[in-house]
Amino acid sequence: MTGDRKRRIEIHIPSELGYEKVAMEAAVAVARRMGFSPDRVQDLRTAVAEACINAIEHGNKLDISTQVTVILIEQPASLEVNVSDEGKQPLPAQRPQPGLPPAFRGWGMFLIENLMDEVQVRTEPDGGNQIRMVIYLDR
Amino acid sequence: MSDKLEATVRRRDGLSIIQFKGDMTTFAEDVVHDVFREATRDSRRNLALDFSACEYINSAGIAVIIGIVTEARRQGWRIFVFGLSTHYQKIFRMVGLGDYIEMCASEDEALQRAKPPGA
Numbered sequence: 418m419t420g421d422r423k424r425r426i427e428i429h430i431p432s433e434l435g436y437e438k439v440a441m442e443a444a445v446a447v448a449r450r451m452g453f454s455p456d457r458v459q460d461l462r463t464a465v466a467e468a469c470i471n472a473i474e475h476g477n478k479l480d481i482s483t484q485v486t487v488i489l490i491e492q493p494a495s496l497e498v499n500v501s502d503e504g505k506q507p508l509p510a511q512r513p514q515p516g517l518p519p520a521f522r523g524w525g526m527f528l529i530e531n532l533m534d535e536v537q538v539r540t541e542p543d544g545g546n547q548i549r550m551v552i553y554l555d556r
Numbered sequence: 557m558s559d560k561l562e563a564t565v566r567r568r569d570g571l572s573i574i575q576f577k578g579d580m581t582t583f584a585e586d587v588v589h590d591v592f593r594e595a596t597r598d599s600r601r602n603l604a605l606d607f608s609a610c611e612y613i614n615s616a617g618i619a620v621i622i623g624i625v626t627e628a629r630r631q632g633w634r635i636f637v638f639g640l641s642t643h644y645q646k647i648f649r650m651v652g653l654g655d656y657i658e659m660c661a662s663e664d665e666a667l668q669r670a671k672p673p674g675a
Contacts, residue, residue, distance in 0.1 A: 434582060435559045438612070459643035467615055515652035524615035524651055531650055 424491040429484045430469065432477035432502075437469035440487040440500075447489050448496055453554060460532040461496070461552050467525040468500035468548045475509060476502025476546045495534075495553045504544030559583045561610075563591035571602045571636070571670050573663065577609040580617030592624045601633050602670040606663065608639025618651055625656050634658065636666035 428443055430436040444465040448458045469485055477483040483503040490497040512530075513523045530536050535551035561584035562577045572595040578584075595603060605621075607613075613621075628635050638660040640648065648654055660666040 437614075456643060459641070463614075463643070463647065466612075470614060470616070513651075515650065522616075522619045524618050528615060528647065528650070 426489040426491075428487045428489075430473075430487065432473045432480055432483045432485060434470065434473055434479070436485075437466045437473065440469050440485075441466040443487070444489060444496075444498060447491060448552070451491060451496060451554065453496070453552070457552060457556075461498075464529045464532045464550055464552075465498055465500070467529050468498070468550065471508055471525050471548065472500050472502035472546065475506060476504055478506060494555065495551050498550045498552075499547055500550075501545060501547045504541065504546050507540045508538060508546050508548075561587050563587050565591055565595045567598075567600070568663075569667060569671075570600055571604050571667055572596065572598070572600050573604045573606055573666075575606040575609065580607075580610055580613040580620065582614075582616035582620070584617055585620050588620050588624060592627070596628060596631065596633060602636070603628055603633045604636040604638065604660075604663065604666045604670075605657075606639045607637065607644065610639070613644055613647070618647070618653075622651070622653065625653060629656055634670065636660050636669060638662055638666050 426443065426447060428440050430439050441462050445458055445462050448461050453461070469487065472485040473479060477485065486501045488499040509523060511523065512527045529548065529550060533550040534553050534556055537549045539547045559579045559581045561579055564575050566573050574591050574595050625635055635657045637657045640659065645659055658669060660669065
């Protein structure tokens with residue numbers, strides 16, 4: 418990678434659990450090319466998978482006629498990942514709390530927020546959720 | 557997409573060991589609950605979970621694990637975990653599972669820890 422030119426990769430996956438692995442492995446390949454450390458690559462791997470699962474399960478409600486769009490944007494010092502659904506319903510706002518006893522479900526957004534350097538969740542007024550995540554090379 | 561999980565139980569000294577092979581996701585729930593019942597039907601009260609052949613664990617898989625760990629603790633079992641990558645060790649601690657399980661570097665370490673004092 419040279420200069421500050423952005424490189425952009427766009428992936429569309431069906432709204433079926435299991436296909437998150439396609440986006441996950443693409444993100445891993447890009448992060449490795451960019452020189453992220455192995456532990457940060459693993460953080461990204463989990464965060465991308467969880468964002469896709471949220472989009473498939475909650476946003477698109479497992480409707481196979483809809484798709485999840487994943488956009489990876491390489492920047493000189495960071496990798497930005499945008500995961501969008503077709504917005505059948507908003508993503509859950511509540512997060513579980515670690516502790517005693519541990520909650521059973523809902524760990525996806527918790528993990529994303531704890532593994533990525535920046536996270537923003539947006540629901541468009543006319544439907545469609547987007548999770549924007551950024552991971553920096555120097556952190 | 558294949559998300560298959562296989563799980564087997566074996567016994568070694570005072571330890572019931574469940575080995576997971578494949579993906580720990582929502583599709584694993586029935587397999588995990590079945591193998592858990594099989595592993596905890598005796599009175600050993602020491603259960604080890606072997607994740608060394610488990611490459612992908614997602615949030616639904618974590619929920620499944622929380623379920624069996626909670627049930628095992630309720631029944632008075634000690635739970636040992638080995639074979640987890642450093643990343644998944646971090647995730648387990650992050651969600652609070654670290655308070656319920658004993659993370660070990662290997663099966664032998666789990667076995668040692670499970671031995672009663674003086675044994």
